[in-house]
Amino acid sequence: MSESLTISRKDQLLAVSANLFKQKGYAATSMRDIASQLGLEAASIYHHVKSKEEILEILCFEMAHKLQTSLNEIKDIYFNAEDRLREAIKQHVLVITQYPEYSAVFIQDWKFLSENNRKRFITLRNEYESGFRNIVNDGIKENLFSNVDTKFAVLTILSALNWVIEWYKPNGKMSPIEIANKLSDFALQGLSKKHFMDLN
Amino acid sequence: MSESLTISRKDQLLAVSANLFKQKGYAATSMRDIASQLGLEAASIYHHVKSKEEILEILCFEMAHKLQTSLNEIKDIYFNAEDRLREAIKQHVLVITQYPEYSAVFIQDWKFLSENNRKRFITLRNEYESGFRNIVNDGIKENLFSNVDTKFAVLTILSALNWVIEWYKPNGKMSPIEIANKLSDFALQGLSKKHFMDLN
């Protein structure tokens, strides 16, 4: 019953770690930094986790899972490629703004994973990106999008989405949904064959 | 006379450092890593540079200078906001593809600058971004671009441009100019009020 109300020590550990990794980067964050934010000694962390890298591993793969899951849901619901892309962008932005620290680690610090984990991670990320590429390719086939270089377009779009964590502030002027909508508009116009009428 | 033909030891130091910083990040790169790539002992580096941070400082500010310079030149030449933005994007892409390692440090590792240098750096970066914002604002006034949130648009565009260093390979399929043109098209369509006719 303590699980549902209080945050487990391990989750505190992960949250604090993600925070520090985002601020200072994985390499510049020490186990003692993490421990002190939890009111612990460094050695105590090893009761919850077997190494510093395991923290990174959990953060990276949990985030990869969240993103992949949210993308999978979209596949089945929306018929139209334009709607699917809009929704995929929205979900991506919603997820990363909901977990900005985890996302920062996912985007910036995955490079510090050990070789095996790095390979696994890159595979997962490729799958995720390929989900986006499929949507864009569908849009081209459906004659909704212009005949762009799909790989290039997806990289460009995702880079813009991921950059959000660099400036997003939970209490800022723009809500996650507003951000998502603006980015969708931007990306879809970038891909568009025909221009939608201006409504203002 | 050795200066013009051979690369000075200091420039070798900077090049090697930028390379390692891009690969492993500033914090995870040791003075001994840098030294060994130069065939030196770590202590010898201090003959050329007074600290590890000075290397970072030189890399970051040299790159900031290159970018600012290239942007300043554009202001005077092109009359139309659309042309100016297209050219600004092109120059940005050309500069970062010409110095991919320096650029990576500029984009990723500036956070490790000491507080004073970090403030200076952020100021310079703000000036640079404001150059882009001015162009976009001009475009809106000239009724060339739709009435977007300028700050947001510039951040989004620059994030897409900067991401190029993550995947750009000097011997890859796309040349820097091709990349620049595609990114210009993408950005300008994202900002466009009216759609250009498709030519294919």
Add this chain to the structure above:
DNA sequence: ACATTTGCCTAACACTTGTTAGACAAATAT
């Protein structure tokens, strides 16, 4: 009631970190 698990501690380890001091040889300047 007793046994086990959980969660933390102190102490220590081997190693790496950025950096300094001082010596020495080669190149250069006077």
Add this chain to the structure above:
DNA sequence: ATATTTGTCTAACAAGTGTTAGGCAAATGT
């Protein structure tokens, strides 16, 4: 020919790194 500068070296430093071993008290299970 002599003095100075340049570029490197070895040796060492204090501090910080991730991690392990072993102990101890409170919570939990039986």
